[in-house]
Amino acid sequence: MQQLSLKSIIYDARMRGYFYQVFILSCLSFGFWWLIDNTVTNLADRGKTVGFGFLSENAGFQISATLGTWLFDYNVGQSSYLDVYFIGIANTFLVAILGIAGATIIGFTVGIMRLSKNFIVRSFATVYIELLRNIPLLLQLFFWYFAVLRALPSKRDKIEIIPDVAAMNITGLYLPAPIIEPGFIYSVTAFVVAIIITLVMKSWAQKRQFETGQRFPVLWTALGLIFGLTMLTFWITGNPMSWSYPEFKMTGAILRRGFQSGSGMVLVPEMLAVWLALTLYTAAFIAEIVRAGILAVAKGQTEAAYSIGMRPGMTLRLIIIPQALRVIIPPLTSQYLNLTKNSSLAVAIAYPELVSIFAGTALNQVGKEIEMIFMMMMVYLTFSLATAAFMNWFNARVKLVER
Amino acid sequence: MKKLTAAMVAVAGVAFAASASAATLDDVKAKGHIQCGVSQGLPGFSNADDSGDWTGLDVDMCRAVAAAVFGDSNAVKFTPLSAKQRFTALASGEVDILSRNTTWTMTRDTQLGLNFAGVNYYDGQGMMVPTSLGVTSATELDGANICTNTGTTTELNITDFFRANSMSFNLVAFEKADEVVAAYDAGRCDVYTTDRSGLAAQRGKLTAPDAHMVLSEIISKEPLGPVVRQGDDQWFNIVRWSLNAMINAEEMGVSSSNVNNLKFDANITPAVARLIGKEGNFGEELGLSNDWAYNILMQVGNYAESYEANVTPLGLARGVNALWSDGGILYAAPIR
Known part of the structure; x- marks a missing residue:
């Protein structure tokens, strides 16, 4: 055991290690203390307090009708800032989830198209990717929003997509709204039960095929089960759901003409533009990831598949994609996270997501920057970590099983 | 993502601004210019021309403070801020004065840690509609789509008005005024609401300004004025008295064209003598030189000059913004 002395800090590797660890730790703690102390002093200088009491205060501003305001039943003057927070989260998640779904579908399609043997298909995919991933997202957001606004008919006019059911004008896309009556829950239960039965049936059919070689028509049985059981329950419980169709009026005061509020449901153009921009932009990146993933699968795999008589579509689905996924999933996760965070740009075109209504309007009313930005960061952090956790789990499932 | 980063920088600003509020005057003198927070482009109030020169009533407010502090109305740099960013920018010390058509309200005094140094424009919120709508009164607007800015009092006022x-x-609330105008122009909304001065200023940006009308209702009181951080009374006084000097000068008939003559005129009233620094020690009491107000008037002019150069071209008459002696409500405390 060496003597503890000043020398040992320099010459004894173990002591030196301890010394630097303690030194760095104290630097860090001092840094944190300095930041917190400064913040508290500066806030006190300006007569500001820290706390979350503002969350229960009533919010006195209107929020554009979106999924969030339907879910949390927003009432001006009665709803609190906490409700505003939840509405913001709901609206952010809505575009994030819709965007992820859309970008994945388009991204995979374009990525595969880029490897096509057909010149036109291949060139289209190349142009799409190079164009969309090289223009800043904010510009695309403005482009889609104002392009869509200018292209659509005015508020007192409409384009019918399905006559009397779905129509569109500058104020949004109007669709029928479901009105759920008591008893509808039985149909939902039947739907869930049918899916569970289908899953059990599928594993049973697979097992049977391995053992006896006999095939079972899983797809048709499943469709029959899911639709049949649900519809049957729906019919037995007395059709406990009706539709409210959008109502369009061309008479009366000019201001009141157009689609009437309170009938049907409306998807505002702000949301459609955000969704479109996020989807198309991220899809360009996903397409490149997919292409890289497919090219990473050795050509011999395709040749081997062809040599046992598989057709190109089957080869892609059963041989190439499962192997390509191993390469695709980690960068794909990053794109999903990017998309979620990019949704905060939607504030520029009046989509009432978290940054817009909570860190924007509400922040300006109550002025609790630190608390509110912290709450907002927590939302993005939680959602990003959850996405990453799910994708890591999925990655673990599809990665190469080594024996 | 950019917005998110900006917000985080703002928070970091509050954390890192190591007692920046100690003495704004010393900080300002040390860096040699005043950092002034203005709008992102509101003709008549704060607007940059093609060569990047800022003009407007709110810009003149900052120039006046620069003239008072440095004797040079150009010793000022401008930071364009959105309605949403403005208070954080001021609180974090990014700007020394916020002169950005900002409404003085109680919450902003008590909760946001701000001090309003006075009122340089008395405004009220109005509404603009296309004439083709056939609407003559705001009470006929039931069910309307309304475009406005986020982070302002207009969101609250319009909500109050419709509830009442x-x-x-x-409500369709955008972050920047340009997008509000573009969306309203495209027909997304039936109504565009903001302060009436803003409506007059933004109207010129519409494709057919004559096809729109401003409704007669004024639904709120919007006293707009320069804002400083709480906790620095000296700086607060400098901004307040720079504004008061401009208003008092108009009342006394002192302007940029005659202030130089008055300086060498032996027969001026004691009030004018105090204003331009020939009598008393008022400038030094503020921590400035005694010719502070003289510099303001020489380089920027009095309130009427600033108003006529900037706001009158928008077609906005003085109205309540006239001096109290002319039937308005502009009334500055005396310099004595």
Whole structure:
């Protein structure tokens, strides 16, 4: 055991290690203390307090009708800032989830198209990717929003997509709204039960095929089960759901003409533009990831598949994609996270997501920057970590099983 | 993502601004210019021309403070801020004065840690509609789509107005005024609401300004004025008295064209002598030189000059912004 002395800090590797660890730790703690102390002093200088009491205060501003305001039943003057927070989260998640779904579908399609043997298909995919991933997202957001606004008919006019059911004008896309009556829950239960039965049936059919070689028509049985059981329950419980169709009026005061509020449901153009921009932009990146993933699968795999008589579509689905996924999933996760965070740009075109209504309007009313930005960061952090956790789990499932 | 980063920088600003509020005057003198927070482009109030020169009533307010502090109305740099960013920018010390058509309200005094140094424009919120709508009164607007800015008092006022009249409406709130105008112009909304001065200023940006009308209702009181951080009374006084000097000068008939003559005129009233620093020690009491107000008037002019150069071209008459002696409500405390 060496003597503890000043020398040992320099010459004894173990002591030196301890010394630097303690030194760095104290630097860090001092840094944190300095930041917190400064913040508290500066806030006190300006007569500001820290706390979350503002969350229960009533919010006195209107929020554009979106999924969030339907879910949390927003009432001006009665709803609190906490409700505003939840509405913001709901609206952010809505575009994030819709965007992820859309970008994945388009991204995979374009990525595969880029490897096509057909010149036109291949060139289209190349142009799409190079164009969309090289223009800043904010510009695309403005482009889609104002392009869509200018292209659509005015508020007192409409384009019918399905006559009397779905129509569109500058104020949004109007669709029928479901009105759920008591008893509808039985149909939902039947739907869930049918899916569970289908899953059990599928594993049973697979097992049977391995053992006896006999095939079972899983797809048709499943469709029959899911639709049949649900519809049957729906019919037995007395059709406990009706539709409210959008109502369009061309008479009366000019201001009141157009689609009437309170009938049907409306998807505002702000949301459609955000969704479109996020989807198309991220899809360009996903397409490149997919292409890289497919090219990473050795050509011999395709040749081997062809040599046992598989057709190109089957080869892609059963041989190439499962192997390509191993390469695709980690960068794909990053794109999903990017998309979620990019949704905060939607504030520029009046989509009432978290940054817009909570860190924007509400922040300006109550002025609790630190608390509110912290709450907002927590939302993005939680959602990003959850996405990453799910994708890591999925990655673990599809990665190469080594024996 | 950019917005998110900006917000985080703002928070970091509050954390890192190591007692920046100690003495703004010393900080300002040390860096040699005043950092002034203005709008992102509101003709008549704060607007940059093609060569990047800022003009407007709010810009003149900052120039006046620069003239008072440095004797040079150009010793000022401008930071364009959105309605949403403005208070954080001021609180974090990014700007020394916020002169950005900002409404003085109680919450902003008590909760946001701000001090309003006075009122340089008395405004009220109005509404603009296309004439083709056939609407003559704001009470006929039940069910309307309304475009406005986020982070302002307009969101609250319009909500109050529609609630008070038991009418429904749908609000489309943008971050920047340019997008509000573009969306309203495209027909996304039936109504564009903001301060009436803003409506007059933004109207010129519409494709057919004559096809729109401003409704007669004024639904709120919007006293707009320069804002400083709380906790620095000296700086607060400098900004307040720079404004008061401009208003008092108009009342006394002192302007940029005659202030130089008055300086060498033995027969001036004691009040004018105090204003331009020939009598008393008022400038030094503020921590400035005694010719502080003389510099303001020489380089920027009095309130009427600033108003006529900037706001009158918008077609906005003085109205309540006239001096109290002319039937308005502009009334500055005396310099004595």
